[in-house]
Amino acid sequence: MMINVSEWVWLNEHDSCTAEHLLEVSGLSPEEFDELVEIGVISPIESKPGIRRFQLNHVVTATTARRLRDDFELDLHGMALAMTLMQRIDMLQQELVAARARLPAGR
Amino acid sequence: MKYKDYYQTLGVERTATADDIKKAYRKLAHQFHPDVSKDPGGEEKFKEIAEAYSTLKNPDKRQEYDALAQRPAGQSFTPPPEWQHQSGADEASFDDVDISDFLNAFRPGGGAGGATRGTHRPMPGSDYSVNVSVSLESIHSGSEIEVSVDIPEYDSEYDLPHRVPRTFRITVPKGAKEGQRLRLAGKGGPGTRSGQPGDLYIILAIAPHARYRLSGRDLFFDLDLAPWEAALGASIEVPTLGGKVQLEVKPGTSSGQRLRLSRRGLPSSQGEAGHLYAVTRIVMPKKISDTERKLYEQLAAVSNSNVREPGQEKKQ
Secondary structure, three states, X not given: OEEEOOOEEEEOOOOEEEHHXXXXXXXXXXXXXXXXXXXXXXXXXXEEOOEEEEEOOXXXXXXXXXXXXXXXXXXXXXXXXXXXXXHHHHHHHHXXXXXXXXXXXXX | OEOOOHHHHHOOOOOOOHHHHHHHHHHHHHHHOOOOOOOOOXXXXXXXXHXXXXXXXXXXXXXXXXXXXXXXXXXXXXXXXXXXXXXXXXXXXXXOOOHHHHHHHHOOOOOOOOOOOOOXXXXXXXXXXXXEEEOHHHHHHOXXXXXXXXXXXXXXXXXXXXXXXXXXXXXXXXOOOOOOEEEEOOOOOOOEOOOOOOOEEEEEEEOOOOOOEEXXXXXXXXXXXXXXXXXXXEEEEEEEOOEEEEEEEOOOOOOOOEEEEOOOOOEOOOOOEXXXXXXXXXXXXXXXXXXXXXXXXXXXXXXXXXXXXXXXXXXX
């Protein structure tokens, strides 16, 4: 059976959402979410009293954090550390891919 | 129903303690977890490991599982009478039921509408994710793809979870990025006791391309030049994702130079575009004729260039 999907959302950096949305979708607790914001793994694009908005692709960051927490049975600080390291690895991998792309391919 | 050997999956004896099971799970999770491992088959393997651990770490589920006689993995077996009694279903209704879906549904901590024990609070459905490989061409111009995934659904008669194939037609937007995710809210596993259904995530992976290498939105490809093209310059027809264009190679071009074709890379969803870079590579023909050899000898004799020490004249 083919389903034409109408209710889908591309998780990109151009659209935004609230902290409540990220909490609901990811299953993180408010305390865990605030820790990720505190250490800079998730940064708000807008922060006014009572309103915080985040890039929509942070749905992926938040769900990854929850998955690592559950699958490795991590506490709050373990989860935050794992996410910081994963973010650094992602950045290094992107730089590696970019550097390889610039080099002529071997024959 | 097909038998799965959860002890074999975790690599432990059937007599393993809870601590042994946890240790085995953690070791395998470090090896195969999709967020940690680069093993291409890691995600599928981790699903099996997580499923085995989810059953064996729970004493009630483990007891229920252990009550099944051990048999080779994948062998069909008849569910025990108490399972049929709990669900009210006959033996044939279990044919395509996954053992883990049943244990999750009818044991504490999981849940289906027909649960007889455990929690009675609403349980949200599981999230599912599926990796889809797309070509550079399809994200350059945007495209439609079909994605198939097996998702459990509860039948209306016995409330048994059956895996049902679902195919979704998805529009991949122009300029989608590697690893970008599409969230299909409520299209994952069904919730139970009025719990919300889970979500389905589609993760895009850009397939390696025979010609282009991707860096952000920029594309790179190797442009092979004959020595005389590099020396004298040339106008060369090169393929781009948007069609062929003429590229002017300036006289005196060296290997490893990057010639930019502006805005011929990948577009972004905001209308901007990356660039396409031709990385030059001077290639000597494998065989040269006698005439060519003589011309090279003539060139060697008259040239004063010293490519190893620029600015210095060639030593005679």
